[in-house]
Amino acid sequence: MSTPYDAMWEKLNLDLDAHAGLLQVLGKFYGDIYLSQSGRLKGMEYLDFVLSEVHGLRIKELQDAKARGKKVIGTFCVFVPEELVLAAGGIQVGLCAGAEAGKDAAEKVLPRNTCALIKSFVGFKLSRLCPFIESCDLVVGETTCDGKKKAYEIFSDHAPVYVMEIPQMKNSCDRELWRAEVLRFKDRVEQVTGNSVTAPKLREAIRLVNDRRRVLQRLNRLRAASPVPISGRDVLLINQIGFYDDPVRFTENIEKLCDEIEGRVKAGEGVVSGETPRLMLSGCPMAVPNWKLPYIVESSGAVIVGEESCIGTRNIRDLVDESGESMDELLNAIIDRYMRIDCACFTPNTERMDNIVKMARDLNVNGVIHYGLSFCQPYAIEAFKVEKALKAASIPMLSIETDYSMEDVEQLKTRVEAFVEMIY
């Protein structure tokens, strides 16, 4: 089936047939998991539209911007300070990493025992399936885990990769290292975009990214109501789209959606009854279109009320201090904010345990599902500590390890159902 974007995709050197197949599967998947929901908010139409056009209109926007001289910078991680990219007049986008497409190609250049997310972004590139990667003037990796750190070395044979080093502890020497890395990134962004990051522009960018964080914080506060006014699936999608869409447009639309949710909460209306078991997800990020576990959970008689994840609270909990005036103050505010991220790449990472327990209590959950991607060692090992912390707080936890395949769906459903039954 031809689309208005075929010429653009061809120019981007996508594998048109394989890409069409991917979009078809994605559309079907989205219909089953998202559009089938009843009592959905009207404001979700914006998300449905963005998702349906994520490889179409959004890519056209990027290409048009590029034609006007803008640069596109792709990322895989919440450690990359978008504020600097925006201040330099660039566009930052998350890159495709949530589907199995391209797995075979990836396994030719990477060990099979590599996590699905890594195999996905490498596979998408090698199979020519991701118009975002093809639109990028720079792809920014980071050293958050062994898998990504080493995979970027392989990936750099195929894409213009730049890697930021993330410290592994939070001592003063780590803050110094991170400061050096943020400055090195700023230089590179300035070089790629051809624009200088000035204090006024950086202040504006900080406010803009904070605005997006603020609206997602508002969303999380609203959804905490009982009965739950929005499905966990929908909130995950919102968090996912936040990495792809224009930040100003995104914030405006989610603000409107929040107004709608606020009305629902006031009216005491929910997507499920107030008796539905409330669960929180914690662990590895779920990149588009990785909706497997949320769908399983919400088809098992429970509702998700929080995502302790990079595509969730880890990305939005902390704001950058906006009070700075000088370049140095603004940069320090950015450096400090990103150093607060409670990623499992840090040792120790006790803040995360504290944050999980606090979140579970604040959200009044009946249990937590810890989600690990197979072969993601940082989160797999930390899951043992999370379980311990939650046990001490008398909050039940189910630990799930899976990948992007659909083979284990029935098995996972059985485990989730048993967990829901046990805790409620």
Added chain:
Amino acid sequence: MSTPYDAMWEKLNLDLDAHAGLLQVLGKFYGDIYLSQSGRLKGMEYLDFVLSEVHGLRIKELQDAKARGKKVIGTFCVFVPEELVLAAGGIQVGLCAGAEAGKDAAEKVLPRNTCALIKSFVGFKLSRLCPFIESCDLVVGETTCDGKKKAYEIFSDHAPVYVMEIPQMKNSCDRELWRAEVLRFKDRVEQVTGNSVTAPKLREAIRLVNDRRRVLQRLNRLRAASPVPISGRDVLLINQIGFYDDPVRFTENIEKLCDEIEGRVKAGEGVVSGETPRLMLSGCPMAVPNWKLPYIVESSGAVIVGEESCIGTRNIRDLVDESGESMDELLNAIIDRYMRIDCACFTPNTERMDNIVKMARDLNVNGVIHYGLSFCQPYAIEAFKVEKALKAASIPMLSIETDYSMEDVEQLKTRVEAFVEMIY
């Protein structure tokens, strides 16, 4: 069977029955793999003795030293600067991490998808099988890989763990971080031992550790001869024992062994004929008693002439500059030397590719076997780059991934034999 060390082991809270079982298996294993070799060098008797007494006399020495006020510091990694420990009057020892004993216990606190080396040290501790760990006043971990970095958090519930942060790149900010970490370690060692590290003591310690490196360099030069004068198994054992025995005694004994080897080389004598295919091992460390792959290789008609590994050349290639006088000069020499380590924890790590190719050429090998421990992501991913570098140099490579179990021995033997046949 009772031994003269039972009381000591009991005092160290070892599980005496399980420990006796372990020693029995180890003894049998050692007999089969080591003592069965023909044409062995007389100087290997020192190694046979040390190995036979590794949990006995050596532990007694440590206990006696402790009674005299000395402190014992255990490590798992070549990044921990032994020079500082020796200069502070401490004793540094490698810790048990090469056997499957304790695996079940380890898998209760760590994911099964964790590399065998990590499960081994955690398992040895939890199963009370390692008298070295029990003798330690401090156990020093490091952040070289995700598995170890996060496992130390779990391990610290059971042992007095201190973790050094290892940088992931080699830029100037990384050198600064490493400098801060070396100084922090020095402070901690001084605190634990109660002794100050002075410039004269540090100079002496640098010389002492360099001496051990020098004699192992000499050994590697000598074994490069054809016919090969010493088995690869024996050289691996020597490298392993280097982490356990007193450095002065070790160096003296290996010097004598080298004299003996020199005689053999001059006489044109080898442990195998000059026609035997020469192989090099590259990749993950092989901790005592992990002799599985070398035994398989040397039972398959080939001989090992080099180990590109932490328990091999990575530990001894670079010396610390001995010309410094002041504390600052000496510390800088240490910092620089350890920053040169070509561990897969660095990105990129092109030095390692260069070093492997150079080593393979210098040793005139017929092929390289890349050895990866299952779930060791840094070396698994780097293996793809090693293969590429070797291919460009027209050197065949076989990539092996295994753990400490004996289940795959026959399968590995088939693969190694096929490789040997192919390259020769």
